[in-house]
Amino acid sequence: MIKHPIEPDAEPAVRLNDVRLTYETKEGKRLDAVAPTTLTIRAGEMTALVGPSGCGKTSLLRVIAGLTPPSGGEVTVFGQPPAMAQQHKRLGLVFQEPALLAWRSVADNIRLGLQLNPRETHSSTEIDELIEIVGLRGFERYRPAELSGGMQQRVALARALAIDPPLLLLDEPFAALDEITREQMRYEVQRLWGISHDPTEPPRSAIFVTHSVPEAVAIADRVLVMSPRPGRIIADIPISTPRPRRPEHEHSDRFINDTAIVRAALRSPTTPAVPLDAA
Amino acid sequence: MISEPVPDLDTFDAPEPRSRRLSRPDLRPTLTWILPPLVALLLLAVAVELWVRLGDVSIWLMPRPTAVVESFFVDFGRYFNEGLKTLAVSLGGLAIGTAAATLLAAGVAHSQMLERAVLPIAIMVKVTPVVALIPLFIIWLGHGWNPKIAIAALITYFPVLINAIAGFRDVDPRMHDFFRSVNASTWEIFRHLRWPAAVPYLFASLKISVTLSLIGAVVAEFFLSGQGGLGAVIWIEQNSLRLEQVFASVLMLTVIGVTLSTAVVVAERLFSWRLDQPVTAS
Numbered sequence: 108m109i110k111h112p113i114e115p116d117a118e119p120a121v122r123l124n125d126v127r128l129t130y131e132t133k134e135g136k137r138l139d140a141v142a143p144t145t146l147t148i149r150a151g152e153m154t155a156l157v158g159p160s161g162c163g164k165t166s167l168l169r170v171i172a173g174l175t176p177p178s179g180g181e182v183t184v185f186g187q188p189p190a191m192a193q194q195h196k197r198l199g200l201v202f203q204e205p206a207l208l209a210w211r212s213v214a215d216n217i218r219l220g221l222q223l224n225p226r227e228t229h230s231s232t233e234i235d236e237l238i239e240i241v242g243l244r245g246f247e248r249y250r251p252a253e254l255s256g257g258m259q260q261r262v263a264l265a266r267a268l269a270i271d272p273p274l275l276l277l278d279e280p281f282a283a284l285d286e287i288t289r290e291q292m293r294y295e296v297q298r299l300w301g302i303s304h305d306p307t308e309p310p311r312s313a314i315f316v317t318h319s320v321p322e323a324v325a326i327a328d329r330v331l332v333m334s335p336r337p338g339r340i341i342a343d344i345p346i347s348t349p350r351p352r353r354p355e356h357e358h359s360d361r362f363i364n365d366t367a368i369v370r371a372a373l374r375s376p377t378t379p380a381v382p383l384d385a386a
Numbered sequence: 387m388i389s390e391p392v393p394d395l396d397t398f399d400a401p402e403p404r405s406r407r408l409s410r411p412d413l414r415p416t417l418t419w420i421l422p423p424l425v426a427l428l429l430l431a432v433a434v435e436l437w438v439r440l441g442d443v444s445i446w447l448m449p450r451p452t453a454v455v456e457s458f459f460v461d462f463g464r465y466f467n468e469g470l471k472t473l474a475v476s477l478g479g480l481a482i483g484t485a486a487a488t489l490l491a492a493g494v495a496h497s498q499m500l501e502r503a504v505l506p507i508a509i510m511v512k513v514t515p516v517v518a519l520i521p522l523f524i525i526w527l528g529h530g531w532n533p534k535i536a537i538a539a540l541i542t543y544f545p546v547l548i549n550a551i552a553g554f555r556d557v558d559p560r561m562h563d564f565f566r567s568v569n570a571s572t573w574e575i576f577r578h579l580r581w582p583a584a585v586p587y588l589f590a591s592l593k594i595s596v597t598l599s600l601i602g603a604v605v606a607e608f609f610l611s612g613q614g615g616l617g618a619v620i621w622i623e624q625n626s627l628r629l630e631q632v633f634a635s636v637l638m639l640t641v642i643g644v645t646l647s648t649a650v651v652v653a654e655r656l657f658s659w660r661l662d663q664p665v666t667a668s
Binding site for chain 2: 224
């Protein structure tokens with residue numbers, strides 16, 4: 108059953124307190140990638156992060172994943188530093204490119220996360236079951252290069268889910284796919300987001316980085332809009348379309364209205380978002 | 387858990403699962419590749435034969451190809467045994483050189499300091515013809531097998547080092563991020579990411595160094611003609627101007643070179659994950 112109660116009282120999945128990120132360029136100039144950001148992502152929440160290219164969405168995601176240390180501020184994931192989330196394998200990463208091991212079969216790629224840092228492996232998800240769920244039955248022995256782009260990205264999703272992480276971090280996972288596959292994957296990812304999950308862990312949250320407005324509105328409970336660099340969160344828009352969502356929902360007034368609000372926020376980075384038909 | 391059946395979204399354009407059993411090799415392409423050079427070689431031999439016979443060329447300058455072939459088969463035991471010695475030197479050097487270079491490359495791939503310290507020296511030695519060191523090696527290591535193996539090892543060392551470093555580094559940064567995101571250890575990253583990534587590079591460098599090691603072995607044998615080996619045979623026979631024996635020894639070296647190179651290609655087919663090759667059954 109797909110059921111993701113957002114638990115307001117539970118420990119938040121992610122908490123950013125005045126987090127900023129500054130790069131030093133080769134000429135020694137400072138480049139502000141992410142302006143001071145304070146943000147709470149509740150447990151069980153699916154959050155989309157939208158913004159123009161180069162606004163620091165990916166940088167922010169990397170900070171949360173503990174892959175890039177912030178230049179200032181404090182990051183906690185389930186109340187602990189990101190390094191602890193890595194250590195306990197509570198992060199499921201999916202990138203724009205599938206980034207699979209070319210020499211491993213589909214099944215062995217999915218198994219990778221379980222195999223690494225084995226002391227922390229707590230998942231009970233059977234690889235076979237996972238292969239079935241992501242629709243790769245019959246392709247277990249294939250090499251990634253023998254699969255289509257969409258199938259490769261399913262492998263990457265399954266690999267992230269295999270360790271049963273309470274936080275999924277998805278960095279434009281469908282940007283490299285063709286439009287048709289991409290629209291299907293919107294609903295795939297929501298279904299996969301809900302697959303079996305260790306009840307002793309916090310409900311699964313996800314942060315989904317994208318620059319597609321319809322994708323963000325179709326997937327998320329909440330859309331965060333980022334300004335051009337230095338990235339700042341300029342709008343926080345709740346999405347009310349009920350779950351489970353279906354492609355038909357994209358024709359509803361509610362969906363169209365929500366996309367209009369997000370687009371308006373993207374268009375006017377300095378003023379707060381205003382619904383177009385504020386009736 | 388699934389709440390509703392899910393259509394196979396993009397499996398329709400995917401290839402059918404095919405049998406993983408290796409099919410019987412088709413000999414026709416092999417023949418079309420092997421026959422033309424064989425015919426060309428034969429024509430060349432016939433031309434030389436005619437030139438030597440009709441042009442009345444002195445046997446001190448150029449032996450008749452038929453005489454070379456005759457010597458090769460009549461004295462086959464000798465060329466074979468000496469060839470084994472050369473092969474042993476070559477393989478010994480190759481094994482030591484490859485192992486040592488791979489080990490250092492693994493260190494360099496993990497440490498920028500080590501890279502800065504080692505790479506300039508590596509490139510310096512690379513542009514130096516290492517056979518120039520043979521006299522020194524004889525002084526240091528004596529007149530036995532050791533200086534020969536040392537030269538063969540040194541000559542194979544640098545192609546492997548450079549390639550292995552490139553291989554260990556040829557890692558998708560996203561993949562590296564994934565390993566870090568589950569707190570994989572440096573050893574796990576090496577074992578499951580860097581090492582497999584380097585395998586095609588190692589085979590590419592082996593193709594180069596396998597012939598280099600043979601060169602090193604033969605040149606070293608010139609200097610140590612008392613120790614045997616085809617290099618020694620060539621050296622001794624040319625002193626007596628017995629060119630048939632010289633050519634027959636070269637022929638045996640060619641056979642060894644072809645065998646070694648083929649062995650590397652076969653090993654690559656068996657052990658490499660490269661995608662233009664069939665998946666080995668597991």
